[in-house]
Amino acid sequence: MSSMLRRRGGAALSCLALAAAVAGCAGPSAPATTTAEVYARLPGGPGGITYMPDGRLVVGYHPFYDPAVKVGLLNAARDGTTPYPNEQWQSCKRADGSQKDPNTCLNWVLGLHVDANGILWLLDSGQSAPRITPKLVGWDTRGNRLHRIVPIPAPASIPESQHNDFVVDNQRNVIVIADEAIATGPVGDKAALVVVDLASGQSRRVLQGHASVMPDKSRPITVDQGSPRAKSIDVFVGVDGIALDHRGEWLYYGPLNGAKVYRVRMSDLLDRSLDAAALGARVQTWADKPNAGGMSIDREGNLYLTEVGERAVGIIPADTRKYRRFVADKDMVWPDGVTYSADGHMYTGAAQLPLSAALNGGKAENKAPYLIYRFRPLAPGVPGF
Numbered sequence: 001m002s003s004m005l006r007r008r009g010g011a012a013l014s015c016l017a018l019a020a021a022v023a024g025c026a027g028p029s030a031p032a033t034t035t036a037e038v039y040a041r042l043p044g045g046p047g048g049i050t051y052m053p054d055g056r057l058v059v060g061y062h063p064f065y066d067p068a069v070k071v072g073l074l075n076a077a078r079d080g081t082t083p084y085p086n087e088q089w090q091s092c093k094r095a096d097g098s099q100k101d102p103n104t105c106l107n108w109v110l111g112l113h114v115d116a117n118g119i120l121w122l123l124d125s126g127q128s129a130p131r132i133t134p135k136l137v138g139w140d141t142r143g144n145r146l147h148r149i150v151p152i153p154a155p156a157s158i159p160e161s162q163h164n165d166f167v168v169d170n171q172r173n174v175i176v177i178a179d180e181a182i183a184t185g186p187v188g189d190k191a192a193l194v195v196v197d198l199a200s201g202q203s204r205r206v207l208q209g210h211a212s213v214m215p216d217k218s219r220p221i222t223v224d225q226g227s228p229r230a231k232s233i234d235v236f237v238g239v240d241g242i243a244l245d246h247r248g249e250w251l252y253y254g255p256l257n258g259a260k261v262y263r264v265r266m267s268d269l270l271d272r273s274l275d276a277a278a279l280g281a282r283v284q285t286w287a288d289k290p291n292a293g294g295m296s297i298d299r300e301g302n303l304y305l306t307e308v309g310e311r312a313v314g315i316i317p318a319d320t321r322k323y324r325r326f327v328a329d330k331d332m333v334w335p336d337g338v339t340y341s342a343d344g345h346m347y348t349g350a351a352q353l354p355l356s357a358a359l360n361g362g363k364a365e366n367k368a369p370y371l372i373y374r375f376r377p378l379a380p381g382v383p384g385f
Helices: 276-282
Strands: 007-009 037-042 046-051 057-061 071-074 081-083 109-114 119-124 135-140 145-151 163-169 174-179 192-197 203-206 221-223 231-233 239-244 250-255 260-265 284-288 295-297 303-307 312-316 324-328 335-340 346-350 370-375
Touching (some): 163 239, 192 239
Parallel strands (some): 046 109
Antiparallel strands (some): 037 370, 046 057, 135 145, 163 174, 250 260, 312 324, 346 370
16 A cells, blocks of 8 residues: 555444454355464564465565565564565665665565565565665575566556566466556556566566456445444555466456456466457456455465455355455454465464554554464465465
């Protein structure tokens, strides 16, 4: 989420989405069907999270809060992190205020994943002043050294670009990014997918303007509906959640402010012979959803989505394609990224964005500790995603 946000009052429209939800509520507001446990308590708000091949948890601190440490490695006590890959990468400014080489530092990071080769990919949208060209940073976690930098210049990146999350397709050697397009304003009407060819280092922007990536302006982000704290946030985020099935066949995605999950074959997305209209015609509507941010998928094709405004993670089972609440907790305020670990759990962090002064009528109620949760999915997933 960018700083281009504003709040308005909201009526109570549905049952409160908490673990203690009222029995008898239907649809997304019905009680969750499994439980989540608090795994870690952090001093800052988590955004993206991922797992190393050796089982260590990597935390991206949410750029909404302009954190001094962008990325950290969870400590043994699970109450803090150490800067990762090191302290020097955490700021693009030197102690005297001068600017570093942007290829030696992190500026604005939300999405991060470790691929099957042990490369930690950090998606730097470059939005903090002074803005820099967006880039992917690949860090070799096994050799503890820089693997490569992949810039994402114009026209793949535009002034509105807020590169949020991504998938890595090791089979085809490509990365696909969800660009929310809210860097310069609260309406992501230039949202798109960005395809990065890791072999050539070239990137291209696709599906901009297509219904599958566009926010629905009739669906503001609602928070804690059915409670005295109910409110709406007048920001309209384009494509946000994104997930690739473990076979690398189907890419699933959807706008945060939107009622649908869509999918497209990776083979079609990468087919340069398809023009915009032809590619758009290959996109399929997959399922209904509430407003939701982060997305993951297990090996059985079940999708997991974070209901950012309603303190819950939901699921779209592959067999029914009907959304339902999966886990919820009263302190799961703005669950953002969701990822699978080889320990058999999925993890999500609560960033507390709706409690921040910017989104809470000027009153800051966000505070440490910020929680990371874990829960058991229906089936195993792909570690790091």
